[in-house]
Amino acid sequence: MTDIALWPGRRLAEAIRRRELSSRELLEHYLARIERFNASLNAVVTLDPDGARGAADAADAELAGGAPVGPLHGVPMTIKDTFQTAGMRTTSGHPEWDHVPERDAEAVRRLRAAGAVLFGKTNTPTRAADWQTFNPIFGTTNNPRDVSRTPGGSSGGAAAALATGMTALELGSDIAGSIRVPANWCGVCGHKPSWGLVPQRGHLPPPPGALAESDLGVMGPMARDVADLEFMLDILAGPTELSAVGWRLELPPARASSLGELRLATWLDDADYPVEADVGAALDAAVAALSDAGARLVDAKPPVTLAELVGLHQVLLYPLIDSTSTLSHRQWMSAHERRELLRAKMADYFRDVDALLMPITVVPAVTHDHHEPFIERLIPFGNESRSYFDLFGWVGLATVAYLPATAVPVGRTAEGLPVGMQVVGPFLEDRTTLAVARHLERLLGGFTPPPGYTT
Numbered sequence: 006m007t008d009i010a011l012w013p014g015r016r017l018a019e020a021i022r023r024r025e026l027s028s029r030e031l032l033e034h035y036l037a038r039i040e041r042f043n044a045s046l047n048a049v050v051t052l053d054p055d056g057a058r059g060a061a062d063a064a065d066a067e068l069a070g071g072a073p074v075g076p077l078h079g080v081p082m083t084i085k086d087t088f089q090t091a092g093m094r095t096t097s098g099h100p101e102w103d104h105v106p107e108r109d110a111e112a113v114r115r116l117r118a119a120g121a122v123l124f125g126k127t128n129t130p131t132r133a134a135d136w137q138t139f140n141p142i143f144g145t146t147n148n149p150r151d152v153s154r155t156p157g158g159s160s161g162g163a164a165a166a167l168a169t170g171m172t173a174l175e176l177g178s179d180i181a182g183s184i185r186v187p188a189n190w191c192g193v194c195g196h197k198p199s200w201g202l203v204p205q206r207g208h209l210p211p212p213p214g215a216l217a218e219s220d221l222g223v224m225g226p227m228a229r230d231v232a233d234l235e236f237m238l239d240i241l242a243g244p245t246e247l248s249a250v251g252w253r254l255e256l257p258p259a260r261a262s263s264l265g266e267l268r269l270a271t272w273l274d275d276a277d278y279p280v281e282a283d284v285g286a287a288l289d290a291a292v293a294a295l296s297d298a299g300a301r302l303v304d305a306k307p308p309v310t311l312a313e314l315v316g317l318h319q320v321l322l323y324p325l326i327d328s329t330s331t332l333s334h335r336q337w338m339s340a341h342e343r344r345e346l347l348r349a350k351m352a353d354y355f356r357d358v359d360a361l362l363m364p365i366t367v368v369p370a371v372t373h374d375h376h377e378p379f380i381e382r383l384i385p386f387g388n389e390s391r392s393y394f395d396l397f398g399w400v401g402l403a404t405v406a407y408l409p410a411t412a413v414p415v416g417r418t419a420e421g422l423p424v425g426m427q428v429v430g431p432f433l434e435d436r437t438t439l440a441v442a443r444h445l446e447r448l449l450g451g452f453t454p455p456p457g458y459t460t
Contacts, residue, residue: 008460010038010170014080014228015236017173018120021079024068028061028079028122031173035081035124039171042458045152048165049083049172050128050143051094057081057124064122076240078120083172085163086126086143087133088113088224089207093123097209098131098140110207112176112224112241119240121174127162132210133178134326136186136396138162139375147373148190149455150422154370157187163227164191169458174237178208180222181322182365182400185427188227188412190370192423193452194442195227196234199433200407202254203241210326221321221404229452231413231442238435256433259440260359264298267441268359270305277312278398281368281386287416287424288364294448305358308350311398317343318401344405348432351406355431360441362426364399365412367391369422402429409435411442415449 009017009031020026036054043049064079084090087097089106090113096103109117117123131140138161139145146162148154149169156165160177164187167175177184179197188195203224211219226237243254261267273288274280280288296302320340323330332340367386374382374393382393403410409430416424426445430438445451 008170010034010173011229011454011459013230014077014082014174014233018077018080021064022068022074028064028081029058031079032057032061032081032122032124035171035173038169039125042169042171045147046149046165046169047144047146048127048156048162048169049125050086050162051126053093053124056092057122060122064120075118075120076236077116079122080120080173081122081124082116082174083125083127083163083166084113084123084176085160085178086129087159087178087209088176089209089213090123090126093126095126095209096142097133098129098142099209100142102209102213103142104213106207106213108207111204111245113207115241116176125172127166127172127175129160129162130158132326133159133180133183135159136182137373137375138187139373145373148370149458150192150370154372155190157190157370159183160187160195160227164188164193164195167191167193167227167229168455170454174233175227176224177227178222178224179404180219180325181318181397181404184225184227185365185400185410185412185425186396189365189425190423192414192425192455193227193229194231194234194414195412196225196238196435196439197403197410197412198223198225198238198242198435199409202433202435204245206245219325221325231411231439231446231451234411235436235439238439256436259436260434262440264295264300264444266301268301268303268357269295269362269441270303270358270360271362272306273362273364275311275398277310278367278395280364283418284364284367284369284424287418288426291415291426291445291449292362295444298444298448300444303358305354307354307361307402309347309402311401314401314405315397317347318397318405321405348406351408352431359430360438361429363402363429365425365427367395367398369418369420369424399427403427407432409433409438411438413442413445414452415445
């Protein structure tokens with residue numbers, strides 16, 4: 006029988022509401038699993054057991070007293086250590102930002118308001134700026150499928166904790182695949198929302214105290230199944246307090262519910278960023294399963310090349326993550342105009358296509374490599390090696406064009422490493438990418454725990 010720690014978050018919330026288990030019981034269960042499993046993974050790096058026990062006991066008392074409860078009432082969860090969390094150490098893996106905030110990041114506040122019991126923080130690379138998770142404060146996080154490999158980054162601790170049942174749900178962030186890459190390499194699910202859907206305030210970077218929204222970056226849910234992603238997105242999405250004076254968010258429904266009605270295009274390989282053979286085989290098998298199930302596959306390639314995307318992504322990204330890289334305002338405006346042209350082209354593209362199926366990375370989870378600078382790093386590719394920067398290849402379309410992208414497991418390599426697929430869709434039509442991802446999950450089985458973590 007599957008351990009309750011691996012149940013979907015919404016199922017746990019329902020069990021608490023029905024008083025089939027208490028929030029305090031579930032919290033103690035997660036804390037016990039962290040005690041049992043975390044030493045070999047280093048995924049959960051900060052704990053607040055006393056504060057969480059107080060919150061869990063309060064949640065149980067409120068339920069017993071008949072008080073109205075939120076959708077996450079009593080559900081224990083961790084938060085990526087890039088989000089300011091009131092009363093809990095927050096660092097973004099950067100010694101200069103190591104502090105205990107007085108207030109929550111806006112996304113964290115919304116989770117608390119929905120009833121979540123926050124009990125810890127998960128590891129991230131320094132300033133969330135790597136596809137591997139290690140930093141000078143907490144050290145290295147390992148992949149639960151193979152501890153010689155990285156879980157990905159920057160939401161690597163989040164993905165590893167989810168995969169091993171050390172948390173019910175997670176909150177991630179993504180500016181260059183930081184939700185999608187760890188979800189892919191750990192075999193869990195993640196959703197990169199349309200840009201602007203979830204408020205960024207209180208996320209690090211930028212430094213503590215910054216108020217402006219950053220370009221490219223998004224905050225989004227991570228979970229073990231796709232339904233939990235949408236469950237969390239409904240809690241997280243919406244205008245900031247200032248904007249809520251004048252507008253409300255109403256995401257459109259999925260363009261279709263049945264597989265045969267959805268128009269799905271594929272972009273599975275590229276001469277500039279070829280995918281490793283085992284990754285390609287898993288992606289091809291996933292598309293074949295869709296076809297066999299009656300999916301409506303259309304032949305339509307996006308009006309852009311990966312090389313163009315990577316170049317534009319890097320121009321817009323580097324000034325945000327590297328203080329030595331700068332753009333003049335005129336240069337930024339030129340890059341922004343190129344981005345807006347791409348967005349217009351993609352809007353036209355999605356008139357005839359409902360969602361685009363793409364790889365997430367060119368390879369499965371890579372072994373730890375902490376060489377600095379990044380340009381010295383290589384990733385194994387069959388009998389050869391490729392640049393570490395090839396990891397930019399497939400994540401840029403959704404990031405640069407502000408599009409939603411849902412990552413879902415679709416298979417494994419011969420070595421048993423997870424392979425995920427990202428479903429990219431039209432701007433603000435997040436429910437369509439989530440709907441397609443649910444079909445993939447249903448056909449291919451979705452998340453399965455790594456060996457040794459099922460009980």
